[in-house]
Amino acid sequence: MYENIKMQAEAAANxxxxxxxxxxxxxxxxxxxxxxxxxxxxxxxxxxxxAQAVFAGIYKVTQERGLYLAAQCCEHLNRAIIVERAAVPxxxxxxxxxxxxxGGSFGTTAYKTFADPVAVEEIKADAxxxxxxxLIGMHIKKVCVPxxxxxxxxxxxxxxxxRVRPKFIGGSRAVYNEDLL
Numbered sequence: 296m297y298e299n300i301k302m303q304a305e306a307a308a309n310x311x312x313x314x315x316x317x318x319x320x321x322x323x324x325x326x327x328x329x330x331x332x333x334x335x336x337x338x339x340x341x342x343x344x345x346a347q348a349v350f351a352g353i354y355k356v357t358q359e360r361g362l363y364l365a366a367q368c369c370e371h372l373n374r375a376i377i378v379e380r381a382a383v384p385x386x387x388x389x390x391x392x393x394x395x396x397x398g399g400s401f402g403t404t405a406y407k408t409f410a411d412p413v414a415v416e417e418i419k420a421d422a423x424x425x426x427x428x429x430l431i432g433m434h435i436k437k438v439c440v441p442x443x444x445x446x447x448x449x450x451x452x453x454x455x456x457x458r459v460r461p462k463f464i465g466g467s468r469a470v471y472n473e474d475l476l
Contacts, residue, residue, distance in 0.1 A: 304353050308352060308353040314444075322362065322363045322365050325423065326367040326429030329346040331450075331453070332451060345450065350405060363379055364379075365418050366401055371397045377398075377412055378415060388414060419435070422435070440457065
């Protein structure tokens with residue numbers, strides 16, 4: 296079961312990275328309800344082993360691509376973000392260590408795995424995966440646009456993906472740089 300969850304997470308992460316055209320140093324934010332992955336209601340059955348499997352699949356992809364993974368905590372920590380300090384060198388840090396029932400199993404796994412983890416109140420990521428309808432939009436740069444994934448399930452959880460695009464300036468007569476889209 297855990298290996299299958301890891302493979303599904305890896306496939307979804309690779310797909311969003313490709314479709315969002317993420318580059319080295321970009322940030323991928325992940326919200327993950329391990330309860331939803333197990334088929335339960337969000338926040339009702341935090342499962343550390345399931346979160347570890349999801350994290351392992353996604354972390355593998357971000358490491359191979361030179362990306363930063365930002366793990367969104369649950370609402371008990373006001374959806375704070377756990378990230379490597381190097382990704383947010385000028386941010387103000389929060390003094391908190393997530394736990395499975397206060398921060399979520401995914402955030403806990405990130406904190407225990409990262410080399411130099413910090414918690415921040417917010418981040419502006421370049422793309423994201425929302426695993427189990429955790430609402431990651433507050434942590435994605437403007438302009439956030441949906442990405443339809445073929446790999447849109449991890450376990451029993453619905454996966455929604457998003458990427459950013461530059462703001463359009465100048466109206467209908469403007470010429471846009473297609474490489475940025």
